[in-house]
Amino acid sequence: MRALQAAIVLAGAILACIPAARAETLVVATSTGTVNIASNFSGTDITVFGSIERDRATVSRASEYQIAVQVFGPGETVVTRRKQRGFGVWVNRDSRTYVDVPSFYAALTTGTIDQIGPPETLRRFQVGLEHLILPERSTGSPDDPAPGDPDFRAGFLRLKLHAGLYRELPGAVTFLSPTLFRATIPLPANVPVGQFRIQVGLFQEGVSLAQHTSAVVVSKTGFEQFMFDLAFTRPLLYGLGTVVLALLTGWFAGIIFRRD
Amino acid sequence: MQLYLPIAELPVNMFMIFGMGAAVGFLSGLFGVGGGFLLTPLLVFSGIQPAVAVATVTSQIVASSASGALAYWRRKSIDWKLALFLLAGGVVGTVFGVLVFRLLRTIGQLDVVIGLCYVVFLGGIGMLMVVESVRFMLAQRGATPPEPRKLRQHSWIHGLPFKVRFQRSRLYISAIPILALGVFIGFLGTLLGIGGGFIMVPALIYLLKVPTTVVIGTSLVQILGTMAVATVLQAYSNQSVDAVLALILMVGGVIGAQFGAQVGSRLRGEQLRALLGLLILAVGVRFAVDLVITPQEPFSLAPLVSGAAP
Structure with missing residues (x-):
């Protein structure tokens, strides 16, 4: 009986391995594991190199590969406030608190963001500002806008974009060969400090074929x-x-x- | 030359900051004021967070008032006893100032309160100074002796208890208005990132009748002490003092002040006062405009500050 169980588990494991063995895998290297901020720091670049590994069993596909390189800065909790006129003076009134949102975000893609895949795929992997998940917390005040208020979300993203801390860089991932690609992530001078997550995704025909995550530490x-x-x-x-x-x-x- | 600021967490052009310090230092030397009311808005305008700007300017005022106080000490024109009383009030005011600063930052109303205070105090004092000096100049031109202002002796001040004798100032007055003035200036100075000399000096002259020879030296000692306490408290409870930024401003400020003082000695007193009044008024008006016109961006972001006490 025990032998039979073992055989079933083994068979299951082999079956589970087959699709993985047949799909592409990603090998990714970043130009540096740490970014040091010294007194002369005025921004820097991180270069990501990647290779799409295929084995003989990989079915050859007709359409092109799409790569999305996404950078998530350390999480931060930010209060977004909206000014309103009161007694002739513009005063901060209602607010929304975004909890544990990335302090820095960059989405680098081979083509446009829409070329990566349908909205469901983009949402699942948070590709692009439109699909970034921003968890909210209310202050409990009845004056606060409803959760997911589009004005507040737009205001937050606009300010982050303006500060150069959120970016979309379509076309920033370039193929050096059919399977080798490179992306240069610009880090601005006001880059936050902490651990950055670099997520590289390989997509084809709107489907994720492989994902790879690595980390870069930015420290003073x-x-x-x-x-x-x-x-x-x-x-x-x-x-x-x-x-x-x-x-x-x-x-x-x-x-x-x-x-x- | 770009220099990364460790607390403000952004790079600034070192020469631009130095130039700002020097320019404000020049004006402060020229007019004999601290210049915090100019420096704080300038820093905010150049992209430094208001909380860091206010706290850092506080430490810059320590340096500029120290060099000023030293000069008056050599001339022995400081009433130490009066300064000590003012300072005692100032320390209390500073503690309140830091607490209120933190509270306002938590609820997100710091900027608008700072703006309103600038409008009220700078606008008010600036207006008074301009009107006063224009009236004085007109009176001189008309060759009519300036109307001896009927100072109503401020009998209510003299009726207050706890009288103290200040030998240096030849005063015998109640300690209550002195302490109250100290509390008020300490509170306002800490909240707004200003020394408060432009309020302190007229108050000492017109309200307490302190002889003009000791007014500036005494007020500088009070500002020095209050701002030193404020710097330590801001660093302790808000971690918003950027020492690197402060050092550049200090060096620029003390150099600029020397040149300002030289030019100032060549100008006439009432002209200086009119110019200073206009300058203060202009800053006040600038803040008023910002508060009233429709902002281009109604949204603002701020890191969550926990409401817990330090």
Whole structure:
């Protein structure tokens, strides 16, 4: 009986393997695993190289491969507020809180986003700003707009786009050969710090054939990291240090420019 | 030359920030004011988050008032006892200021409150200064002696209890208005990222009748102390002081102030006051316009600040 069970499990495992063995797999490498922010940092690029691996069993398909390289920055919780006129003055009124949304997002594709696949596929893999999932939380106030308010979503995306933190780059993935591709992800100077997830998806005829996820860490280094750590872990010392620095600067200036 | 700021988390052009510090320093040297009311809006305008701008300018004011106070100390024109009383009030006001700052940031109303305060205080003081100095100049031109302003002796101030003698200022007045003034300036200065000298100096002269010879030195000591406490509290409870940004502003500021002071010594007092009044008024009007006109982008983003106390 036990032998039979084992045989069934084995058979199942082999069956499960067959489609995987027949499909394409992705091999991906990023130009760097860490991005260091030093005092002269003014933005940088990460290059992603990928290769579509096929074995003999892979059915050859007529249509072209589509690649989507997506970058998700560390999650952040952001309050989006809308100003309204009250007593003649523009004041922040209603707000929506987006919880654990990517602080940075970039979608790089071979063609346009629509060429990747139908909306269901795009939504499933969050390809493109339109299909990005933005979980919300209400403040509990009855004045707040209904969840999923399109105005707030549009406002949030517009501000992120304007800050250069959300981007869509159609055509930014280029094929070097029929199976080898490259994409250059531009990171702006105001890039957030933390772990970035790079998700590479291989699509054909609107179907995902393979997905690959890797990580890149963006961190401050040296003096910048030291100052940041000091400000957050030893805030009292940091504050006192700043005051001493200010007093010394003032005192020093008083000596240099002494006129009597 | 681009320089990445560790707390503001963005790169800035070092020379632009230095230039801003120097330009504001020049004006502050020229008029004998701190210049925080100009520097904070300039930083916000150049893309630095308001919270970081306010807290960082606070530390810049420490440097500029330190070099100023030092000069007045050498001339022995500081009433230390009065400064100490003002400072005691100032520290209390600063604590309230930091708490309110944090609360307003949490509920997302910091910007509009800062804007309204700028309109009210800068607009009001600027208007008063302009009217006062224009009236003075007209009176001089007309060769009629300036009307001796019937100062109503502020009997209510003199009727208050807890009288204290201030030898240096030849004053014998109640401690209550002095402490209250200190609290008020400390609170407002911390909230708005300004020293508050432009409110403090007229208040000392007109309300408390402090002799003009010791007013500026004494007010500088009060500003220095209050802003030093404010810097530490902002760093401690909001982590929003950017020391790198502050250092560039400080160096620019103290250099600019020297040149400003040289030019200022060549101008006449009432002209200076009229110019300063116009400048303050202009900043106030600018904030009023921003509050009233329809914004291009009604939405704004802010990181969630937990409502919990520090």
